[in-house]
Structures are given as C-alpha cells and as structure tokens.
Amino acid sequence: NAGVTQTPKFQVLKTGQSMTLQCAQDMNHEYMSWYRQDPGMGLRLIHYSVGAGITDQGEVPNGYNVSRSTTEDFPLRLLSAAPSQTSVYFCASGAGGLEQYFGPGTRLTVT
Amino acid sequence: DQQVKQNSPSLSVQEGRISILNCDYTNSMFDYFLWYKKYPAEGPTFLISISSIKDKNEDGRFTVFLNKSAKHLSLHIVPSQPGDSAVYFCAAANSGYALNFGKGTSLLVTP
Numbered sequence: 389n390a391g392v393t394q395t396p397k398f399q400v401l402k403t404g405q406s407m408t409l410q411c412a413q414d415m416n417h418e419y420m421s422w423y424r425q426d427p428g429m430g431l432r433l434i435h436y437s438v439g440a441g442i443t444d445q446g447e448v449p450n451g452y453n454v455s456r457s458t459t460e461d462f463p464l465r466l467l468s469a470a471p472s473q474t475s476v477y478f479c480a481s482g483a484g485g486l487e488q489y490f491g492p493g494t495r496l497t498v499t
Numbered sequence: 500d501q502q503v504k505q506n507s508p509s510l511s512v513q514e515g516r517i518s519i520l521n522c523d524y525t526n527s528m529f530d531y532f533l534w535y536k537k538y539p540a541e542g543p544t545f546l547i548s549i550s551s552i553k554d555k556n557e558d559g560r561f562t563v564f565l566n567k568s569a570k571h572l573s574l575h576i577v578p579s580q581p582g583d584s585a586v587y588f589c590a591a592a593n594s595g596y597a598l599n600f601g602k603g604t605s606l607l608v609t610p
Contacts, residue, residue: 419596430600486531486592490542
C-alpha cells in the first residue's frame, strides 16, 4: 500500500493563478480531508468528505474548492491564489474510526 | 478561537527520562482525543488516542491520560529516546471526523 499520496511536493504560484493539489489513497477509506499548517499554528481543516459525492466545509474553506468523484481521490482546487494561501497542505484519510492517515504534504508558496 | 491548546511550544528531556506533554481543551463536547507525531518535511503520524469514557490508554512506551473535569490531557513517554524528538500535536473531535489540532509541542530528547 502506498497509503496517502500527494502531488506536487512543492509549488510556487503567482497571485491570481489557479491550481489543483492532488491527493489519493489506496486504503479504501471513506473519509478524506484537507488541512493547512502555517508556522506556529496547528493544522486547520479546510474541507472534508465522508464518501464519494459528499463534501463539506471545515474551519478555513474560503478560496478552496473540493470534489470527491471516487473513493480514492480528493483534489483541492485553489481558484485564485493569494499570498495568504502560502502554507503546507496535508491530505488525510480514515476509515470508520477517528485515526487519520496523513500524506507527506505539499509546500505551496504564492508570490 | 483555539479550542485545543498546547501551552508549551517546546520541551527538552534527557534520554531515559519521562517526557510529559500537556494539552488543554475548551469544548466540553469533544469526546475523542488523539496525539500525532510529526517529523520535519513529513506528514503527521497517529500515535495514540483515548475516548472520553476512559481516563487512561497505554500503548508501549506511550500513555495518554484524560482528566475530563479539568479538560486536560497529557501524553507520557517512558523512557524517552532520541528518536522521539519531533513535534507532537494534540487533537480533539466531537463524534465526527473533523479534528481540532493544537499548535504542537516540539520535543527534544538529548543523549
């Protein structure tokens, strides 16, 4: 099992550009989520999904879109990148319990 | 408003001694608590959890204690090893999948 994979590992965007952060898991987990981590902060939930076709907002959803067309994939879209979105993004997945498995992260810089 | 607080940004402990990491929470609806460990440039990894119906959970060198009346939990690592040096995040959930994270405590175990 590869677990949770994220691409790309690093990305630099200019303000106003859009992009999609990819996340995939091969553990057949129903639950997937996106967090961001900023310096000196804990992880903050952006969006989550409890199954294919079902998504909901977390604590900091503004500026991000998600969709869940398959169990395996949960991409995060930045519609118009802003410097405030410079962060490390983590994708996670989980089964019925609350233990979640995190990917290695994508480090995003918006200039 | 931070609902999960880790008030010690860092902790240094000698190898072989006990490490005690603390976490406080404000939301009395939280019923599940987790500790994650994070190395630089990696995603968080699940360490240990406890539900609100218990006051202690043990897994090898790691023990989590929960004091619901004080809204406080702690992670004990005995004995501490240099490989335990990492950032430890406390997280809490309210019967759902969305985790609320603290800001983390950086543990350094010195030989």
